[in-house]
Amino acid sequence: MDKLLIHGGASLKGEIWASGSKNASLPILASVLLCDGTVTISNLPELQDVITFKELLVALGVKVIAHEEATLEVDPRCVNSLTAPYELVRKMRASILVLGPMLTRYGQANVSFPGGCAIGSRPVDLHLGGLEAMGAKIEISDGYIRATCADRLAGTRIVLSSVSVGATENLMMAAALAYGTTILENAAREPEILDLANCLNRWGAKISGAGTRKVIIEGVDRMHGGCFEVMSDRIEVGTYLAAAVATSGKMKISRTDPKILEGVLKKLGETGAEIKFGNDWIELDAENRRPRSVNVQTAPYPGFPTDMQAQLTAVNAVAEGIGIVEETIFENRLMQVQELNRMGAKIAISGNSAVVTGVKRLKGARVMASDLRASASLVIAALVAEGETLVEEIYHIDRGYERIEEKLCLLGAKIRRSNQ
Numbered sequence: 001m002d003k004l005l006i007h008g009g010a011s012l013k014g015e016i017w018a019s020g021s022k023n024a025s026l027p028i029l030a031s032v033l034l035c036d037g038t039v040t041i042s043n044l045p046e047l048q049d050v051i052t053f054k055e056l057l058v059a060l061g062v063k064v065i066a067h068e069e070a071t072l073e074v075d076p077r078c079v080n081s082l083t084a085p086y087e088l089v090r091k092m093r094a095s096i097l098v099l100g101p102m103l104t105r106y107g108q109a110n111v112s113f114p115g116g117c118a119i120g121s122r123p124v125d126l127h128l129g130g131l132e133a134m135g136a137k138i139e140i141s142d143g144y145i146r147a148t149c150a151d152r153l154a155g156t157r158i159v160l161s162s163v164s165v166g167a168t169e170n171l172m173m174a175a176a177l178a179y180g181t182t183i184l185e186n187a188a189r190e191p192e193i194l195d196l197a198n199c200l201n202r203w204g205a206k207i208s209g210a211g212t213r214k215v216i217i218e219g220v221d222r223m224h225g226g227c228f229e230v231m232s233d234r235i236e237v238g239t240y241l242a243a244a245v246a247t248s249g250k251m252k253i254s255r256t257d258p259k260i261l262e263g264v265l266k267k268l269g270e271t272g273a274e275i276k277f278g279n280d281w282i283e284l285d286a287e288n289r290r291p292r293s294v295n296v297q298t299a300p301y302p303g304f305p306t307d308m309q310a311q312l313t314a315v316n317a318v319a320e321g322i323g324i325v326e327e328t329i330f331e332n333r334l335m336q337v338q339e340l341n342r343m344g345a346k347i348a349i350s351g352n353s354a355v356v357t358g359v360k361r362l363k364g365a366r367v368m369a370s371d372l373r374a375s376a377s378l379v380i381a382a383l384v385a386e387g388e389t390l391v392e393e394i395y396h397i398d399r400g401y402e403r404i405e406e407k408l409c410l411l412g413a414k415i416r417r418s419n420q
């Protein structure tokens with residue numbers, strides 16, 4: 001198993017670029033199944049989750065015409081299986097996103113039930129309830145969700161009882177080819193939802209209101225496919241900026257959009273870092289400054305993202321003062337705390353909050369990554385810590401961070417991958 005060896009102490013300085021967004025890529029890959037023409041997706045990040053999604057599409061019969069660098073060209077007209085098997089779904093919960101597209105296009109879909117995961121139970125009731133409201137019949141048997149619909153799904157008004165990114169995406173895709181209009185209320189407003197809607201519209205759908213609480217989807221008879229460039233990854237950008245704050249560094253990140261990082265930039269600014277930005281770049285200067293602690297509460301977009309919570313916990317671990325980090329989206333997402341404490345952090349857990357008393361120094365240790373963002377927080381801690389840290393189980397990191405060693409090396413970090 002690969003590990004990352006990090007020798008801490010260097011302030012991160014330099015310029016890097018943002019990769020394509022993981023969380024936008026996955027639903028866009030799922031929406032390939034809606035089209036009856038070829039599709040070309042560019043700016044796809046080179047990540048394990050993208051590879052797994054591609055494997056899932058291939059297992060369904062989608063033909064890969066070319067996959068070079070960040071661009072994938074596929075032909076979805078040869079789909080010959082409507083089953084997303086356990087072996088692939090268990091690797092990546094986001095596989096549930098093929099449910100809506102397969103059902104609406106082919107009238108049937110069998111998707112292995114995604115189980116819980118490290119950060120909580122993560123049910124899919126909102127996905128299933130929405131599809132049922134559109135006329136789907138759903139049965140759960142042998143660990144599979146078996147969904148069918150007689151003719152076409154029928155557009156309707158769906159009010160989501162709580163905000164869910166995945167359910168919003170699945171239902172938007174299902175409604176794209178449904179008969180009539182679907183109104184999705186209390187929809188998630190994450191930028192990745194807007195990117196998906198832009199992509200679907202480019203490929204022939206008729207969706208308005210994405211990025212607001214009310215999304216209106218007028219069903220169309222067919223989607224022709226075409227090209228689409230995936231947006232850049234705001235969580236990746238936030239993670240590197242958090243690393244710059246923790247290591248008292250200075251960093252410029254290009255190919256990004258500061259507007260969709262507002263909540264994160266506000267918090268990083270509160271640590272004392274100076275932040276400047278233009279249309280597609282962000283510059284953060286925290287040189288010669290120990291960060292001040294910040295209080296953080298996660299919330300659906302435009303609030304502070306749960307996917308940045310662990311990284312801010314790591315920043316608080318070395319900041320001046322006491323910072324409280326409250327997780328409100330997932331019930332078990334403070335897994336990084338135990339490992340950070342093994343590196344000398346002083347963090348207590350109280351309910352769904354981490355009470356972080358900043359220390360001047362962390363010490364390198366052997367630590368274990370438990371999920372994607374928890375792993376990122378361990379890397380940040382390792383970059384600040386005295387001595388060497390060995391981060392194990394880094395396949396989690398490879399699910400979400402493209403070329404992490406390369407980018408960190410460019411910024412002056414002492415990091416290398418080992419499979420010993």
Ligand code: UD1
Nearest residue numbers: 023094122123124125126127163164165166167307329330
């Ligand atoms: C997506 C992101 C993930 C991010 C999360 C919240 C992708 C691939 N993943 O995950 O990185 O952390 O949004 O921003 O885009 N819930 C239900 N029933 C459902 C669906 C969700 O109760 O049917 C609950 C979940 O358990 C969770 C909350 O709603 O507590 C939010 O989950 P959701 O927004 O659906 O997260 P994902 O789409 O799985």
